[in-house]
Amino acid sequence: AQSVTQPDIHITVSEGASLELRCNYSYGATPYLFWYVQSPGQGLQLLLKYFSGDTLVQGIKGFEAEFKRSQSSFNLRKPSVHWSDAAEYFCAVGAKNRGSTLGRLYFGRGTQLTVWP
Amino acid sequence: DAMVIQNPRYQVTQFGKPVTLSCSQTLNHNVMYWYQQKSSQAPKLLFHYYDKDFNNEADTPDNFQSRRPNTSFCFLDIRSPGLGDAAMYLCATSIRDRAQYFGPGTRLLVL
Numbered sequence: 730a731q732s733v734t735q736p737d738i739h740i741t742v743s744e745g746a747s748l749e750l751r752c753n754y755s756y757g758a759t760p761y762l763f764w765y766v767q768s769p770g771q772g773l774q775l776l777l778k779y780f781s782g783d784t785l786v787q788g789i790k791g792f793e794a795e796f797k798r799s800q801s802s803f804n805l806r807k808p809s810v811h812w813s814d815a816a817e818y819f820c821a822v823g824a825k826n827r828g829s830t831l832g833r834l835y836f837g838r839g840t841q842l843t844v845w846p
Numbered sequence: 847d848a849m850v851i852q853n854p855r856y857q858v859t860q861f862g863k864p865v866t867l868s869c870s871q872t873l874n875h876n877v878m879y880w881y882q883q884k885s886s887q888a889p890k891l892l893f894h895y896y897d898k899d900f901n902n903e904a905d906t907p908d909n910f911q912s913r914r915p916n917t918s919f920c921f922l923d924i925r926s927p928g929l930g931d932a933a934m935y936l937c938a939t940s941i942r943d944r945a946q947y948f949g950p951g952t953r954l955l956v957l
Contacts, residue, residue: 763945772850772936772948773889780944819888823943834946836888 731756733822735837743845744812750805750840752820761823762803763834764794768816776818779803790814815844849873850949852937858955859927867922867952869937878920879946880912881936889936895920924954932956 732755742748754760761780765773777788784796794805803820817839824833850871859865869878876897881889893902895914909931911923924931934953938946 761943761945765948770934770951770953772852772950773938775945775947778945823945833891833894834889838888839886 731760731822731824731835733820733835733837735818735820735840737840738838739841739843741843741845742810745809748805748807748810748814748842750818750820750842752803752805752837753801754803754820754822754835755801756822759798762794762796763821763823764788764792764803764805765819765821766790766816767819767839773819776805810842810844812844812846815842817841850937850939850947852935852949852952854952855950856953856955858957859924860957861928862926865924865927865954867924867935867937867954869920869922869949870918871937871939871949872918873939873947874917875939875941875947876917877940877942878914879938879940880910880920880922881938883934883936883951892922927954927956929956 734753736751763778764776766776767773776792777786777794779786779796786794792807794803796803819839820837821834853868879894880892883889891903892906893912909925913921932955934951936951937949940946
């Protein structure tokens, strides 16, 4: 069965520091992978996605993620965090075109990011 | 700009009083989804429409229903809201199995 693990519930970093949010997945084939960000009281915004090809994916707001098949990981990184990056981050695996599971997203539990000034 | 719009942003209803949440999209995506998100939890898929085909999740309560009268609009009907239904309701759209784009959500409060 498909599943996503985000082992860190809460991470605190100082502004300007580098950031890495971990994501591991379980899926029967090469998955579609996503990172979303959610600010309080808002919907989810797509940061980046991986479907195929280059395993290092660039996203919006200076974020990037690397797909590592051998480790079943899709960690999110940013070299220098800004105070406005404080939010909740969700990693998700997307089901490919297979009947009733079409397009379904399997979400991790989320990682809450706090940024110290 | 192409987008997903949800109305209202905040909805207060009384216990047992039917409520309808609205979602519209200008992206012309063929798939629309409804999620329920409770505090500090990941979104939970309730159902989705692939074009006109309705797909209900096995654990979605019968209290929740949906309508999609056309490509652009989708509604979530809660027939008899209970206190446990208070949550953020998120609408999302996609083209087939590609990336989902979310609306801002509707916060539902049940009194």
